[in-house]
Amino acid sequence: MGIISWIILGIIAGFIGSKIVNKTGQGMIMDIVLGIVGAIVGGVIFSAFGASGVTGLNIWSLIVAVIGSVVVLWAYHQISGKRTL
Numbered sequence: 001m002g003i004i005s006w007i008i009l010g011i012i013a014g015f016i017g018s019k020i021v022n023k024t025g026q027g028m029i030m031d032i033v034l035g036i037v038g039a040i041v042g043g044v045i046f047s048a049f050g051a052s053g054v055t056g057l058n059i060w061s062l063i064v065a066v067i068g069s070v071v072v073l074w075a076y077h078q079i080s081g082k083r084t085l
Contacts, residue, residue: 005057009065010035013042017069021077034076035069042068 014035042064043054054061 006036006039007032009039009054009057009061012062013038013065013069016066017073020066020070021073034072035065038067038069038072039065040068041072042066044068045071 010032012035014031014033017035017038018031039054039061045068046052046064052060054064
């Protein structure tokens, strides 16, 4: 997959994942970054269970990326939510 495909997939997955996790989003840049990381994490998770991960810019890859994005966003909120000053 090219860099443009990863960015497009990251935008979509980050947006959908942030709407699922916290209903508001983290901002465009953070949604893209967490979406791309989520796509990678989703690919690793699915590969560990024997399924194919991110295969290109298609519906299956979007589902994998959104699931990975939800996992990453949940972990992000758990880590950042515990820091109180």
